[in-house]
Amino acid sequence: MGPWRALVxxxxxxxxxxxxxLLLGWAGWGIFGWAFGRAQxxxxxxxxxxxxxxxxxxxxxxxLWLLLGMLVSLAGVSWGLLxxxxxxxxxxxxxxxxxxGATLVLPPLLALGAVNQLRLLLLFALLLLLRWALAxxxxxxxxxxxxxxxxxxxxxxxxxxxxxxxxGLGLPTVRPADWGGWMFTLLITSLTLLLALPLGxxxxxxxxxxxxxxxxxxxxxxxxxxxxxxxxxxxxxxxLVGFLVPGGLAPDRxxxxxxxxxxxxxxYLAEAVRGGLTAVPRGQMEAARSLGLSSALTIRHVLLPQAxxxxxxxxxxxxxxxxQDTTLLSIIGLFDLLGTARSVLANPDWLGRYAxxxxxxxxxxxxxxxxxxxxxxxxxxRLSISRDRATVPPSTPSPTAA
Amino acid sequence: xxxxxxxxxxxxxxxxxxxxNGFHVxxxxxxxxxxxxxxxxxxxxxxxxxxxLRTFNALEDYQEGRVVVDGMVxxxxxxxxxxxxxxxxxxxxxxxxxxxxxxLDNLLLAPVKVRRRPRAEVRRQALELLExxxxxxxxxxxxxxxxxxxxxRVAIARALCMEPRIMLFDEPTSALDPEMVREVLDVMKxxxxxxxxxxxxxxxxxxxxxxxxRVVLMDEGVVVEEATPTAFFGAPQQERTRRFLAQIL
Ligand SMILES: Nc1ncnc2c1ncn2[C@@H]1O[C@H](COP(=O)(O)OP(=O)(O)O)[C@@H](O)[C@H]1O
Ligand SMILES: [Mg+2]
Numbered sequence: 001m002g003p004w005r006a007l008v009x010x011x012x013x014x015x016x017x018x019x020x021x022l023l024l025g026w027a028g029w030g031i032f033g034w035a036f037g038r039a040q041x042x043x044x045x046x047x048x049x050x051x052x053x054x055x056x057x058x059x060x061x062x063x064l065w066l067l068l069g070m071l072v073s074l075a076g077v078s079w080g081l082l083x084x085x086x087x088x089x090x091x092x093x094x095x096x097x098x099x100x101g102a103t104l105v106l107p108p109l110l111a112l113g114a115v116n117q118l119r120l121l122l123l124f125a126l127l128l129l130l131r132w133a134l135a136x137x138x139x140x141x142x143x144x145x146x147x148x149x150x151x152x153x154x155x156x157x158x159x160x161x162x163x164x165x166x167x168g169l170g171l172p173t174v175r176p177a178d179w180g181g182w183m184f185t186l187l188i189t190s191l192t193l194l195l196a197l198p199l200g201x202x203x204x205x206x207x208x209x210x211x212x213x214x215x216x217x218x219x220x221x222x223x224x225x226x227x228x229x230x231x232x233x234x235x236x237x238x239x240l241v242g243f244l245v246p247g248g249l250a251p252d253r254x255x256x257x258x259x260x261x262x263x264x265x266x267x268y269l270a271e272a273v274r275g276g277l278t279a280v281p282r283g284q285m286e287a288a289r290s291l292g293l294s295s296a297l298t299i300r301h302v303l304l305p306q307a308x309x310x311x312x313x314x315x316x317x318x319x320x321x322x323x324q325d326t327t328l329l330s331i332i333g334l335f336d337l338l339g340t341a342r343s344v345l346a347n348p349d350w351l352g353r354y355a356x357x358x359x360x361x362x363x364x365x366x367x368x369x370x371x372x373x374x375x376x377x378x379x380x381x382r383l384s385i386s387r388d389r390a391t392v393p394p395s396t397p398s399p400t401a402a
Numbered sequence: 403x404x405x406x407x408x409x410x411x412x413x414x415x416x417x418x419x420x421x422x423n424g425f426h427v428x429x430x431x432x433x434x435x436x437x438x439x440x441x442x443x444x445x446x447x448x449x450x451x452x453x454x455l456r457t458f459n460a461l462e463d464y465q466e467g468r469v470v471v472d473g474m475v476x477x478x479x480x481x482x483x484x485x486x487x488x489x490x491x492x493x494x495x496x497x498x499x500x501x502x503x504x505x506l507d508n509l510l511l512a513p514v515k516v517r518r519r520p521r522a523e524v525r526r527q528a529l530e531l532l533e534x535x536x537x538x539x540x541x542x543x544x545x546x547x548x549x550x551x552x553x554x555r556v557a558i559a560r561a562l563c564m565e566p567r568i569m570l571f572d573e574p575t576s577a578l579d580p581e582m583v584r585e586v587l588d589v590m591k592x593x594x595x596x597x598x599x600x601x602x603x604x605x606x607x608x609x610x611x612x613x614x615x616r617v618v619l620m621d622e623g624v625v626v627e628e629a630t631p632t633a634f635f636g637a638p639q640q641e642r643t644r645r646f647l648a649q650i651l
Contacts, residue, residue, distance in 0.1 A: 281498075287557075290492040291491075293515065301515065305502045306501070
């Protein structure tokens with residue numbers, strides 16, 4: 001095969017290949033030997049629940065399972081809608097194999113208990129079923145009508161999820177201080193993103209505004225935030241508020257951290273969006289204005305749809321960076337995944353089991369970031385359909401026109 | 403009522419404009435267009451034709467003089483500007499269709515969002531318009547899938563869908579391959595025959611002869627000569643017009 005032959009094209013290439021193969025083999029053998037020999041995985045097994053949800057009270061954990069079920073259903077439906085009829089590209093097959101393998105192999109390894117293992121298997125089946133069903137009937141009018149309201153479904157599910165986690169309105173309250181682990185990381189990342197996206201778009205628009213004051217304020221904000229390391233801002237957020245607001249009234253530390261993260265992510269997202277805005281030709285705005293569209297309508301229907309498409313890859317890059325940045329929360333004493341892991345490792349029972357725990361963490365973070373970038377690539381393909389069509393010669397009938 | 407007594411749709415007097423970099427682009431340009439009139443503007447590149455045309459729908463501002471469109475004075479008043487833009491349609495050299503919207507949605511956007519007309523009703527009208535310009539079969543395609551000539555016809559239909567009282571054309575055929583010029587000009591001739599008030603910047607002499615009531619020559623930011631097509635092309639009064647015609651004919 002072509003790419004393989006390139007590995008041994010010249011004697012120098014062959015030598016390089018051999019050296020690299022030896023190095024890789026040596027490292028792989030070392031890790032393999034460690035993982036199945038000296039490593040003591042009991043620390044992960046004993047703390048699996050803690051790493052997932054922190055100190056969330058056990059009797060209330062059914063709420064989190066319910067939430068997980070909801071998320072899995074939404075993910076399955078979205079996946080099916082995104083793919084459309086009958087398509088099983090290689091990425092999808094890889095994702096299914098990976099998820100299926102993880103669902104089958106990990107729970108016994110982690111000694112998760114029969115009930116939880118069964119729950120996970122059922123959730124995996126639900127994911128596949130929904131993905132298959134939605135892809136199968138993606139062209140059906142009822143599905144299309146449903147898909148157009150899909151953003152609203154996600155929004156409702158998100159608010160419902162927050163309610164499930166936090167409680168109130170009938171459910172016993174679980175304070176943010178007791179949220180933790182993987183759940184906390186995902187929660188604060190998604191919440192921050194949801195708030196930072198609109199803010200970032202507004203900042204980017206402000207930066208291009210014709211009103212000097214608005215423009216200067218946006219530029220000042222963006223540059224100020226981008227000039228400071230996140231960790232200093234997080235410390236400021238934790239301490240400054242204490243000086244400004246009298247003791248009891250200050251918002252919970254979790255919310256303060258979320259606010260700082262939001263403000264931080266917004267500045268970076270604004271720069272990503274700005275890149276997209278500059279990519280839209282002037283003629284588009286002129287055409288919109290000449291048709292009588294107000295500035296607001298022009299931004300909403302002409303400028304943003306085109307700009308966000310261009311900015312999407314950069315924006316996803318920022319989302320991934322944000323997920324990784326949440327690990328800094330452990331330094332200010334919050335229990336995100338890393339913070340929770342550190343608290344586990346601080347327990348004398350698990351002294352020195354760093355490698356085991358941090359390897360699991362690395363795999364978890366890597367999988368989420370990979371999922372994010374895979375999802376974004378699918379979305380990009382989906383959105384760029386109209387632009388791809390631009391390369392189709394006019395005489396060729398398009399798939400949709402048929 | 404003869405055309406000379408028809409109400410003035412565009413009245414531009416002594417319009418002067420400096421670009422922000424200090425370039426004095428319009429140096430007292432005048433033009434009057436009555437309802438139902440077709441005026442063709444010609445002139446060398448860089449003479450300010452586009453800029454002048456774009457003051458008629460407030461895409462460009464100006465510093466001196468006065469532009470009155472359909473009885474409304476174009477000045478700083480923003481509500482006035484939005485009202486004017488609804489009455490004046492414009493077709494650009496580069497088409498400027500919205501690439502993320504289908505052909506049909508390109509037509510629907512402004513009537514539905516700006517005039518707040520019911521979508522189904524506008525849709526019917528849009529499909530009729532597309533049929534008139536011969537793009538009916540491509541309604542669900544995207545602009546990038548169409549040829550230049552087809553795109554420009556869609557752009558005309560998009561402007562017409564707002565039911566404008568005046569149509570402005572800025573070199574609508576200059577970006578087209580030669581074999582597509584005709585299909586666009588045919589649509590414009592049809593529009594002229596239907597009685598639309600039109601101001602057209604173009605170098606298509608055939609079109610000007612056949613359709614225009616008056617032809618105007620612009621040079622260095624002023625209107626140099628203004629005459630019927632026969633007089634303009636047959637017996638130009640100004641030296642600059644003769645020089646210009648010598649170049650394009
Ligand atoms: N935004 C601008 N700033 C400065 N000069 C400009 C700008 N737009 C156009 N010009 C200049 O104004 C002159 C007239 O432009 P234009 O109205 O497009 O002429 P025409 O359409 O007759 O070719 C040209 O010399 C052009 O370079
Ligand atoms: Mg021009």
